[in-house]
Amino acid sequence: MQEIRQHDLARARRLAGVACALLFLAAPAAPYLAAHGQSWAAVLLYAAFAPWCHQLPDRSFAWLGHPWAVCHRCAGIYGGLAAGVLLPRALLGRLLAVRARRAWALGAAVPLLFDSLLPAAGLWHNTAASRCASGALAGIMLGSVLVAGLAQLPAQLRRAGVLRRRSFRGDGS
Amino acid sequence: MNSQGIGRAALVAGVATGVLSALPLLGLVNCLCCAWAIGGGILASYLYVKASPWAVTLGRGLVLGLATGAIAAAVDTAFSIPIHFALAGLGVGAPEEMSGLLRRFPDVPAEYAEQLRALLAGGAGISVLLLLAAGLVKLVVYALACMLGGAVGVAIFEKRPPGAGPVPDARCGSPGAPPPVPPESAGP
DSSP states (O other): OOOOOHHHHHHHHHHHHHHHHHHHHHHHHHHHHHHTTOHHHHHHHHHHHGGGBOOOGGGSOEETTEEOSSOHHHHHHHHHHHHHTTSOHHHHHHHTSTTTHHHHHHHHHHHHHHHHHGGGGTSOOOOHHHHHHHHHHHHHHHHHHHHHHHHHHHHHHHHTTSSOOOOOTTSOO | OOHHHHHHHHHHHHHHHHHHHHSTTGGGGGGBTSHHHHHHHHHHHHHHHHHOSSOOOHHHHHHHHHHHHHHHHHHHHHHHHHHHHHHHTTTOSHHHHHHHHHTTOTTSOHHHHHHHHHHHTSOHHHHHHHHHHHHHHHHHHHHHHHHHHHHHHHHHHOOSOTTOOOOOOTTTSOTTSOOOOOSSOSOO
16 A cells, blocks of 8 residues: 555544444434434435435334334445444555455455345345345445545645645654 | 546546436446446546556545546436436336335325425426436435545556556667656655
8 A cells, every 4th residue: 555644544534434424324313313203304314315225124224113224235334434444554554555455355345246146146045134244344345445545645636736735743754 | 647547537437327327227226335336436447547557546546436426427417307307207207206205204294295296296497406406416426436436446456556657668668768757646
């Protein structure tokens, strides 16, 4: 992985962490709002996720008598995204080293693909746990590449002259 | 940053993603975790890495994905408008989808649900406005999904170490010629 300043990584973590946590929390917020009489807000949340998730109630977590706004697999992906941006720097460096990152990207996506496609061929029967876990692994991988890419951006933009060059105290670079 | 190379890869992948997402049945593939959008980002990265003489970073993959997502959202929205009017005549448009969603909430007063359904089924102007508003949501979602796809694509397809430049060709290159200067891709 390209060298990343500690300061840029911390900033990327804050940005991506807040965004991914909000995305993840929006899914259980829909049933919470529905159960507390805020049906319009719940409808808006369900409608916002509808184009990106099938939202089948029997394949979604339920809370307070209503399904989450996304399915088991998407909930796993969003949770994994939030966890992936918080991976320790040393682990991030190992996973995204040039020689390892291809295996990490493909290896983390393979369980999700198998868990999604093998049931159609009758070779595997997926469960809520397998859908959520395979989604979470893919989400952690996506979160790791997201935070690493975001952390590299400021240095690239500084070199391209888009950002003014600045020196940060205590950034370890 | 090699903006021309990014633009070309983003254009090809963005148009493909937008068209596939807008088509009535094929668009449902996006219900599988934004598969078209993530795939579009991966395609853009593949095209860009293949054409770039310099090692591509994950950060550049994010920028590439951002551009791809913006183009995909614009193309999807542009295609969605005529498709919406074509499907409205068949009774499978947005009003019917919203009616199905509202039926899950018995405490929403029936008259409100009917008003919303009538609004969605209203005149062409309102429909176009709603589709443009949906386009703004698509802009955000496609940009995020394509950014993830772009970074994953770089992780999969870029095998050169950061800062690596083109391999000199002993058959064609003149031995005394200086190596080209990398745009800005070299690592710190």
